[in-house]
Amino acid sequence: MKVTFLGGAGEYGRSCFLLQFEKQTILIDAGVMKSGMTTDETYPMLTEAIVKKIDAVFITHAHEDHVAALPMLAKLGYKGNIYATTETINQAIQTIEKWTDFQKQTQQVVPYERHHINDLRFVTITKDSRKTWNPSREIDNLDYMFGMSGHTVGSVWYVFRFQSKHVFFSGDYSYESDLLMIEEPPNLSIDLAILDGAYADSTHSQADNLHTIRTTVQKAMQQKTTVIFQGPLSGKTQDLMKFIGEAFKKEVAVRLVVDQELMNHTNVLMGNTEWLRPESAENMKRVLSDFRVTNVDQWIEIPDPFIGFCSEEQIITWLNQQHHTPVTVITTGPKQKEIIALSQKLDSVSYQQVRYKVHPSLYESKQMIKKLHPQITVFTHGLNKQIKAMRKAIDNVTKIKLMNTGDTITVPSFEHNIRKNNQCN
Ligand SMILES: [Zn+2]
Numbered sequence: 020m021k022v023t024f025l026g027g028a029g030e031y032g033r034s035c036f037l038l039q040f041e042k043q044t045i046l047i048d049a050g051v052m053k054s055g056m057t058t059d060e061t062y063p064m065l066t067e068a069i070v071k072k073i074d075a076v077f078i079t080h081a082h083e084d085h086v087a088a089l090p091m092l093a094k095l096g097y098k099g100n101i102y103a104t105t106e107t108i109n110q111a112i113q114t115i116e117k118w119t120d121f122q123k124q125t126q127q128v129v130p131y132e133r134h135h136i137n138d139l140r141f142v143t144i145t146k147d148s149r150k151t152w153n154p155s156r157e158i159d160n161l162d163y164m165f166g167m168s169g170h171t172v173g174s175v176w177y178v179f180r181f182q183s184k185h186v187f188f189s190g191d192y193s194y195e196s197d198l199l200m201i202e203e204p205p206n207l208s209i210d211l212a213i214l215d216g217a218y219a220d221s222t223h224s225q226a227d228n229l230h231t232i233r234t235t236v237q238k239a240m241q242q243k244t245t246v247i248f249q250g251p252l253s254g255k256t257q258d259l260m261k262f263i264g265e266a267f268k269k270e271v272a273v274r275l276v277v278d279q280e281l282m283n284h285t286n287v288l289m290g291n292t293e294w295l296r297p298e299s300a301e302n303m304k305r306v307l308s309d310f311r312v313t314n315v316d317q318w319i320e321i322p323d324p325f326i327g328f329c330s331e332e333q334i335i336t337w338l339n340q341q342h343h344t345p346v347t348v349i350t351t352g353p354k355q356k357e358i359i360a361l362s363q364k365l366d367s368v369s370y371q372q373v374r375y376k377v378h379p380s381l382y383e384s385k386q387m388i389k390k391l392h393p394q395i396t397v398f399t400h401g402l403n404k405q406i407k408a409m410r411k412a413i414d415n416v417t418k419i420k421l422m423n424t425g426d427t428i429t430v431p432s433f434e435h436n437i438r439k440n441n442q443c444n
Pocket residue numbers: 080082170191
């Protein structure tokens with residue numbers, strides 16, 4: 020058994036992992052890298068020869084860095100099943116369409132045609148079969164298990180069991196979402212764990228992050244500057260809406276605004292009660308009633324200052340049409356090059372990147388490793404210099420291997436070997 024990293028190892032984005040058994044192969048996620056400068060950098064290292072070998076695809080969650088390259092699979096000839104939770108399937112189709120539209124609007128090359136989106140064959144893994152072994156339909160002697168990963172509605176981790184070996188893929192996960200539940204994987208002896216290392220070296224707690232966010236907004240409000248939070252349509256953006264709503268509800272002068280599209284996604288999230296922490300969901304309902312819901316193109320009519328929430332695509336539309344009143348744009352994920360470019364062009368726009376964790380910090384990685392006891396751990400979704408920085412803190416519990424996109428690691432882990440991608444075909 021071996022894992023080849025077709026994207027997402029030693030880098031942030033385009034998560035895509037090939038898990039090969041004796042004769043058969045599955046793929047876990049097929050995402051894009053938003054910050055990629057070329058088509059090769061943006062999309063995973065999928066080729067026709069690799070795709071031909073894939074018997075089934077499993078998706079952890081619907082963010083674009085995990086699903087937006089799926090049409091490329093169809094273009095390269097994949098006709099098999101793509102397994103995910105219902106919630107992930109519903110969001111994934113929208114994520115892919117949005118990504119495609121945005122790429123076309125901004126004259127980027129996409130390595131597939133639009134009709135390939137319709138060719139994708141999604142199959143539901145039902146919520147009821149969580150945390151139990153499910154036999155694979157396609158792969159002989161393969162069982163898999165999944166559970167909620169606390170990252171977004173529908174997001175899951177997977178354990179694959181083949182000939183009594185266990186490989187764990189965390190997907191993106193967090194123990195510290197305010198709204199979303201996480202289910203810990205059961206006690207198993209994991210041979211290889213592929214973990215989310217996006218914030219691997221960070222020792223910041225969510226409370227530290229929230230303190231920074233609160234003071235940033237407070238300062239802006241004192242200076243009569245509008246604040247816009249830009250984030251994904253589902254997941255941490257709702258956590259932040261709840262936090263800001265609760266933090267500023269006593270300040271009567273503060274107007275809270277949410278874009279209609281984001282609100283639609285928020286309503287979907289709130290309807291998926293099984294994925295939510297019950298008490299937080301109740302509080303969120305109260306907070307949402309304080310928000311004014313209106314399309315980004317109508318925001319021009321809202322008196323300044325206000326606190327708005329919308330998606331990345333929409334913030335650019337709004338920044339381009341707004342009448343140069345001061346505004347601070349806050350992003351809580353990786354740097355957004357389009358917004359930075361606009362903030363450099365327009366004097367009235369400032370850009371601030373603050374952290375809100377939807378990925379584990381060092382202490383959460385330790386918690387997960389304590390649970391899994393993996394022989395070998397590979398941290399993905401981040402730069403290897405970050406992984407190196409935290410290696411000492413963990414290396415005595417599990418062996419941490421640094422991987423780059425293109426590398427292959429073999430299970431059993433005692434006899435690991437690393438080969439370059441061009442040899443793995
Ligand atoms: Zn994600």
